[in-house]
Structures are given as structure tokens and as C-alpha cells.
Amino acid sequence: MYHLKRLLAYIRPVHHYLPEYIFYTFLAIIFGIVNFTMLIPLLNLLFSTDGIPETVVQPTFSLSISYFSDLFNYYLGSFAAEKGKLYAMAFVCIVIASATLLANIFRYLSTRVLVRLKLNMLQRLRNHLYEKVSGQSMVWFNKNRKGDVISTMTNDVQEIEFSVISSFQTLLRDPFVIIAYFITLFYISPALTFFTILFFPISGLIIATLAKQLKKKGYFSQEMLGRILQHTDETISGIRVIQSFRAIGVFRERFQNINSQFTSNSKALFNQRELASPLSELLGVIVVVVVVMYGGNLVLKNELTGSLFITYLALYSQILQPAKNITSAISNMQKGFVSAERIFAILDEPDAILDVNKAKEIQGFNSSIEFKNVGFAYGEKDVLSHINLTLKPGQSVALVGKSGSGKSTLSDLLLRFYDVTEGEILIDGLNMRSISIESLRKLTGLVNQDPIIFNDTVFNNITMGAENAQMDAVVDAAKHAFADDFIRELENGYDTILGDRGNRLSGGQKQRIAIARALFLNPPILILDEATSALDTESEKLVQDALSVLMENRTSLVIAHRLSTIRHCDEIIVLDQGKIIERGTHESLILANGLYKKLCDLQEFR
Numbered sequence: 362m363y364h365l366k367r368l369l370a371y372i373r374p375v376h377h378y379l380p381e382y383i384f385y386t387f388l389a390i391i392f393g394i395v396n397f398t399m400l401i402p403l404l405n406l407l408f409s410t411d412g413i414p415e416t417v418v419q420p421t422f423s424l425s426i427s428y429f430s431d432l433f434n435y436y437l438g439s440f441a442a443e444k445g446k447l448y449a450m451a452f453v454c455i456v457i458a459s460a461t462l463l464a465n466i467f468r469y470l471s472t473r474v475l476v477r478l479k480l481n482m483l484q485r486l487r488n489h490l491y492e493k494v495s496g497q498s499m500v501w502f503n504k505n506r507k508g509d510v511i512s513t514m515t516n517d518v519q520e521i522e523f524s525v526i527s528s529f530q531t532l533l534r535d536p537f538v539i540i541a542y543f544i545t546l547f548y549i550s551p552a553l554t555f556f557t558i559l560f561f562p563i564s565g566l567i568i569a570t571l572a573k574q575l576k577k578k579g580y581f582s583q584e585m586l587g588r589i590l591q592h593t594d595e596t597i598s599g600i601r602v603i604q605s606f607r608a609i610g611v612f613r614e615r616f617q618n619i620n621s622q623f624t625s626n627s628k629a630l631f632n633q634r635e636l637a638s639p640l641s642e643l644l645g646v647i648v649v650v651v652v653v654m655y656g657g658n659l660v661l662k663n664e665l666t667g668s669l670f671i672t673y674l675a676l677y678s679q680i681l682q683p684a685k686n687i688t689s690a691i692s693n694m695q696k697g698f699v700s701a702e703r704i705f706a707i708l709d710e711p712d713a714i715l716d717v718n719k720a721k722e723i724q725g726f727n728s729s730i731e732f733k734n735v736g737f738a739y740g741e742k743d744v745l746s747h748i749n750l751t752l753k754p755g756q757s758v759a760l761v762g763k764s765g766s767g768k769s770t771l772s773d774l775l776l777r778f779y780d781v782t783e784g785e786i787l788i789d790g791l792n793m794r795s796i797s798i799e800s801l802r803k804l805t806g807l808v809n810q811d812p813i814i815f816n817d818t819v820f821n822n823i824t825m826g827a828e829n830a831q832m833d834a835v836v837d838a839a840k841h842a843f844a845d846d847f848i849r850e851l852e853n854g855y856d857t858i859l860g861d862r863g864n865r866l867s868g869g870q871k872q873r874i875a876i877a878r879a880l881f882l883n884p885p886i887l888i889l890d891e892a893t894s895a896l897d898t899e900s901e902k903l904v905q906d907a908l909s910v911l912m913e914n915r916t917s918l919v920i921a922h923r924l925s926t927i928r929h930c931d932e933i934i935v936l937d938q939g940k941i942i943e944r945g946t947h948e949s950l951i952l953a954n955g956l957y958k959k960l961c962d963l964q965e966f967r
């Protein structure tokens with residue numbers, strides 16, 4: 362119920378849908394019933410020996426069933442008396458056709474309201490999910506598998522559409538259909554109706570047990586589907602490595618394993634789901650058989666006329682379908698709730714890094730960025746400890762050390778992708794936690810080893826959606842990043858769409874676009890995370906030149922694998938297992954003859 366309530370909260374505002382929906386549904390049901398009750402006069406006309414009871418006086422108006430039935434009988438009686446039985450039958454047929462037409466028109470109108478409700482609700486849900494996921498912290502992205510997240514955002518939302526929302530449709534209409542039909546049935550024969558009602562709870566109980574089982578299996582199925590997506594995504598992104606290492610066999614086998622688990626669970630799930638419908642049909646027929654026995658008995662005892670009994674059965678058969686719909690809607694909903702649970706798990710994730718109350722907006726920094734005794738751990742694993750480091754305006758500080766020594770983590774702390782677990786980071790003496798994240802990130806430009814290029818135009822890749830971006834400024838940034846030449850050679854220049862992950866460009870070209878992006882943003886602080894390490898010497902030269910332009914007059918934190926690129930930095934920090942073990946200028950560190958010198962020797966450079 363909790364899930365349902367939360368999903369219903371996405372239907373806003375309810376008064377845009379409900380009154381309209383109830384109005385149409387009510388009329389559709391009424392005309393549906395009128396349609397069936399026409400069987401009574403029709404059967405009487407055909408089979409009754411004593412003809413049509415003639416109502417001579419036109420009844421006086423009142424809002425009751427008896428008024429309408431008397432009115433109908435009045436017209437029918439006068440038709441039969443004046444023009445004969447055939448005309449009276451034609452009159453009944455016209456009423457049936459008109460009632461059917463109206464019932465269907467109103468049903469169509471009511472489903473239109475539901476379609477609107479459903480699509481608007483899903484739109485809201487998808488937007489909310491995307492908002493939540495795109496705003497999550499790095500801690501969250503480390504914890505959650507990409508395949509699972511994508512599966513939730515696509516399959517689970519779709520499952521909600523299929524199961525929960527189509528069940529809404531049933532649950533919002535069919536109970537009313539059943540109630541209205543039952544009222545009519547009571548009107549025809551209270552004794553018979555009372556008898557049939559007794560049978561309803563029994564079938565309900567059987568279906569509910571089945572639904573519980575479905576829920577469990579549904580959960581597992583979605584999880585396996587997430588793993589299938591994850592594995593496929595990994596294979597496609599790593600296909601070069603997989604093929605070159607001849608690991609296709611292993612990957613295929615792994616995929617087949619997951620796929621076979623998914624399939625066998627799905628088989629059980631579908632088998633059980635399919636069982637719901639024959640089971641409820643069987644239950645339904647048993648009920649009808651009992652009703653026929655009991656009602657037939659009433660007719661034989663002359664307590665009910667034949668035409669009323671046949672009409673009763675016809676109306677009663679109409680209840681079975683909505684009743685079946687309701688039971689399968691409930692079991693479908695259980696399956697949908699599994700998806701809802703996963704969606705809510707994402708939506709309920711607290712934002713790990715949030716602005717404090719009244720966070721300060723800063724425009725820049727004037728005196729220093731200071732890491733004061735900073736420590737950081739990924740969960741239990743200590744990655745950085747006792748980091749003391751000061752960045753002054755315009756200074757460049759390099760971080761070197763073996764891979765895994767904590768360099769990237771340290772730069773992530775500066776962007777506040779993670780919060781320090783010990784010590785503090787001060788910007789102009791102000792604790793970073795008290796500064797609004799938005800304004801903090803505005804100060805910092807990031808260029809990393811694997812430049813991210815989006816499936817969009819070159820222009821948009823450089824401006825990253827900045828408002829009022831001017832072409833002149835973009836071209837200027839590209840020129841300084843030595844990217845203008847090759848961009849102009851693309852078929853549509855700055856309007857060329859770069860394609861998925863920018864795979865039409867070389868590594869060096871992508872990197873220069875990333876640098877142009879940072880130049881365009883023009884931030885006072887730069888983080889360069891191994892920006893040249895993935896490039897060949899020739900593109901490295903170009904990128905290095907572009908970087909030098911970028912670093913001019915900026916404060917920068919440079920992580921470099923190739924030590925030749927950082928020798929001119931104002932300070933070089935050598936990290937080892939998360940601690941600073943040496944620091945100084947290139948020359949002083951060479952003289953100190955420690956780890957830095959060893960690393961330089963390994964790269965044959967001094």
C-alpha cells in the first residue's frame with residue numbers, strides 16, 4: 362500500500378483527472394447496464410404469452426430506477442398497442458444500439474483521461490529519477506552498478522507503466538462496475554444475489570497467495586536483468602581489450618550463465634503468472650454453475666420469471682470479467698511494486714554531499730587553498746592521511762607518486778566529490794563545507810586523462826550548455842587549445858556532432874577539446890589529472906602546449922605520470938600510500954635523492 366501511495370503522489374493535481382474520470386466512468390457503467398436490462402423486454406416480447414404489461418399513465422419524474430423503467434415500459438406498451446410487437450422490438454433494439462454507442466463513447470473518454478494521467482505521471486517519475494541520479498555523489502556511483510541504475514531507470518519505469526498503471530485503470534473502474542452491476546442484480550433478485558456474494562472471498566484468497574510468490578520472483582528477475590545490462594555494457598566498452606586478450610570465450614560464458622539464471626527464473630515467474638488466469642476462470646465457472654443450479658430452482662418454483670433469470674445470468678457474466686481483471690491487476694501490481702521498490706531506493710538515497718544551511722557563495726579565492734591535516738578513507742580503507750598542502754593564487758602544484766598512492770583522490774577532494782574524513786580544506790580560511798558546492802565547482806576546471814566528449818556538437822561540448830555562449834569566445838578558447846584547426850576541418854566545423862563518446866576524434870583531439878572547454882570556462886583553479894598520459898609524443902606536445910596556455914595565470918593542481926611535464930611546477934608533492942613523503946621543487950628533490958629521483962631515473966629524465 363505504501364508503494365501505491367507514493368506512486369499516486371506523482372499524479373498531480375488529482376483534480377485534473379479524477380472528477381472527469383469518475384463522470385465518464387459512471388455514465389459508461391450506467392449505459393452498459395441499460396444495455397443488458399433491455400434483455401428483459403426483448404425476451405418478454407419474444408416468449409411471453411401474456412404480452413406486454415401496458416402502463417397507461419406516463420409516470421411522474423423522479424430520480425430512481427423505477428421511474429426510468431416505468432417510462433420505458435410506458436413507451437414500449439404504447440408502441441406494442443399501436444403498431445404491434447415488431448415495432449416494439451425495433452424500439453428495444455434502437456435503445457440497445459444507442460446505449461451501447463453511449464457506453465463506448467464514455468468509456469473511450471474515460472480511458473483518454475487515464476492515458477493523460479499515466480503519461481504525465483511517468484514523465485514526472487522519470488524526471489525525478491534522472492534528477493536524483495545525476496545529482497548523486499561519487500560515493501553513490503562507486504557503490505551502485507551502472508547496469509542496475511540504467512535498468513531501474515528504463516525497465517523498472519516501464520514495468521510500472523505495464524503493471525501498476527494499467528492496474529490503476531482496472532482498479533479505478535472495475536470495482537464500480539461490479540458494485541453497479543450488483544445493485545442491479547439485487548434489484549432483480551435479492552435472494553440469488555445474496556447467495557452469489559458468498560463465493561467471492563474464496564477466490565480472492567487463492568489469488569492473493571499466488572501474488573505473494575510472484576513478487577519474490579519478480580525481484581530476482583529484475584536484478585538479473587540489471588546484471589545482463591551491466592555485462593553487455595562492459596563488453597561493448599571494453600571490446601578492444603576483450604578481443605585482443607582473446608577473452609571472448611570467458612565473457613560469453615559469463616554472459617550465458619547470467620542469462621540462463623535469468624531465463625529459468627523468468628520461466629517460473631511467467632508460468633506462475635499465467636496460472637492466475639486459468640485458475641480464476643475455473644473459479645468463476647464453478648460460481649456460475651452453482652448460480653445456475655440455485656437460480657434455476659427459483660424459476661422452477663415460479664419465484665423468478667425466465668426472462669429475469671436469463672437477464673440475471675447475462676448481467677452476472679459481465680461481473681466475472683471485471684472481477685478477474687481486479688485479481689490479475691492485484692497480482693500484476695505486486696510485480697510492479699518490486700520495480701517501485703528499486704525506484705524508491707534510488708529516490709530515497711540521501712544526497713551524500715549537500716550544501717549546509719546558508720552555504721556561502723564565493724566568487725574566487727584571494728589568498729590560499731589549504732589542506733589542513735586532511736585524511737580520507739573509502740569506507741574502511743584509508744587512502745590519504747596527514748595531508749598538509751597550500752595552494753597560493755597563480756601557483757602550480759604537482760602531485761606525483763606510484764599509481765594507487767592517492768593522487769586522484771586528493772584532487773577529488775578539492776572538487777568536493779567526496780568529503781574529507783579527517784582534517785579540513787580551507788579556502789581563504791573558510792572551511793570548504795560551508796561554501797556552496799555550486800560556487801566551489803564554478804572556480805574549478807577539470808581536465809583528466811580520459812576526456813569525456815558528449816554526443817553533441819563541438820560548440821556544445823566546449824560550452825557545456827553555458828547560457829549566452831558566444832561563438833567568438835568558443836573559437837578563441839579552441840584556438841588557444843590548438844583545436845581550432847582540426848575543428849574547422851570537420852564537415853560542419855563547430856556544429857559537427859561528435860558522436861558517441863567522441864569516437865571520431867583522436868585522443869589528442871579529444872583532449873584539446875577538453876582543454877578548450879576548461880579555457881572557455883576560465884576558472885581560477887585548474888585540476889589536470891594525467892591529462893597527457895594517454896597520448897603519443899606528437900599529440901602530447903600539442904596538448905602540452907595547450908595546457909601551458911591554460912595554466913597561465915591560474916592556480917593549478919597537476920597530476921602527472923610523465924615527470925618531464927611538471928618539472929617547472931612551483932611545488933612537487935610526492936605521495937606514497939596516501940602520505941606526503943617528499944616535497945619541493947624539481948631541483949631540490951633531485952638533490953634530495955629520494956623517491957622522486959628514483960621515479961625520474963626510471964623515466965630516464967633529470
Ligand code: ADP
Pocket residue numbers: 503739742744762763764765766767768769770771
Ligand atoms: P592514484 O590517482 O594515485 O592512482 P587513487 O586516488 O586513484 O590513486 O587511489 C588511491 C587508492 O584508493 C587506491 O588504493 C585505490 O585502490 C583506492 N580507490 C580509488 N577509488 C576508490 C573507490 N571508488 N573505492 C574504493 N577504493 C578506491
